[in-house]
Amino acid sequence: MNSQSLNLDNLQTTIPIAPEGFKSGFVAIIGRPNVGKSTLMNHLIGQKVAITSPVAQTTRNRLQGILTTPEAQIIFVDTPGIHKPHHELGKVLVQNAKTAIKSVDLVLFVVDSSTDAGTGDRFILDILTRLNTPVILGLNKVDLQPTNYQFIDDTYSNLIADTNWSTVKFSATTGTGTEQLQKALIDKLESGPYYYPPDLVTDQPERFIMAELIREQILLHTRQEIPHSVAITIEKIEETPKITKVNAAINIERSSQKGILIGKKGSMLKTIGTAARKQIQKLISGNVHLELFVKVEPKWRQSRLRLAEFGYQVEE
The missing domain is CATH 3.40.50.300 (P-loop containing nucleotide triphosphate hydrolases)
Structure with a gap:
């Protein structure tokens, strides 16, 4: 860390x-x-x-x-x-x-x-x-x-x-x-207590930050082609003393977006994966092996069920 x-x-x-x-x-x-x-x-x-x-x-x-x-x-x-x-x-x-x-x-x-x-x-x-x-x-x-x-x-x-x-x-x-x-x-601000330990910088788990770092690279590299119809789910994390293995799914809405994300001979997915892996390595201060795969989930942004599955719920 x-x-x-x-x-x-x-x-x-x-x-x-x-x-x-x-x-x-x-x-x-x-x-x-x-x-x-x-x-x-x-x-x-x-x-x-x-x-x-x-x-x-x-x-x-x-x-x-x-x-x-x-x-x-x-x-x-x-x-x-x-x-x-x-x-x-x-x-x-x-x-x-x-x-x-x-x-x-x-x-x-x-x-x-x-x-x-x-x-x-x-x-x-x-x-x-x-x-x-x-x-x-x-x-x-x-x-x-x-x-x-x-x-x-x-x-x-x-x-x-x-x-x-x-x-x-x-x-x-x-x-x-x-x-x-x-x-x-x-x-x-008013006088108050410590709500968190002084060395903490976020209340979000590493799994969430990892998914966000992957999504960031998709936004940076695909721009208008894949605007906001993408959600990342971290499927599996395996930690060993030497390396952390991360499997993540890129969920999109249309089949046509799959080709854009993968790119010619997998070039785009490799570019996204390489950039995201470097960011995740900074996050955990260790070596990372990142595997990405693309899944088509039609109209997931219109489905309250899918939104909840991907972590987007209405807060009361």
Whole structure:
């Protein structure tokens, strides 16, 4: 394992008593698809626990990342991008994101500050203003702002004009402004205990992270050909002192996608497998043998039963 324990599978330390003045709480990272929520969480934690890609709607599960400093422990809830759903999977994702907002101590509403505030941002604003949960507006991607950025900033100032929300500008990619963001988050939290051991960075099991790392490589290498109709199931894990063997199924909806994923003489599947294996090896700090195979599951995104089998359930 890495220097920081990744998940509860390897929990060996106990939860200490928090010192006087220690703060803690749950922070939901909310925003439209592809505004950099997962990239931000990975940066703040200092370790990759959420997958990222240029394709919108990458995050599917409510992934909890844990940041512990001498002063505070922040449990980040990285949610799926809030959008207008087009299938059962989309409905589940949006419902789970809304549920996350209701069960946290603070909301970080992340927007893309390289473009004007849009209807999607106003839709999220409407949801958040109906709740009593404190909100910080995070203007991400300041490194991509044009020279006339003040006009863009003004659209977000106007967006939240009727709220008492504070605003922080930053870049999750370069790290600019993230220290100020972290301070602003801690300032908003109440005094509280350690919820997790200080060396833990996520509450998700390794099996889940492995599946996500494989899905990330599919998104990166196939882009529009296999957008979001793919689900990964880890079928088997065998550990020996020298190597960890992982068998995983790539579930897709159409037979035509199978050829794209496999590629000419298996070239695409090999490329995906090689890249995913390297990421999984970083995850477990050991050698990995990864075997991938492709299964066709017609219309799985429309089936509540299949969604549940693949780990996508509506959270209450």
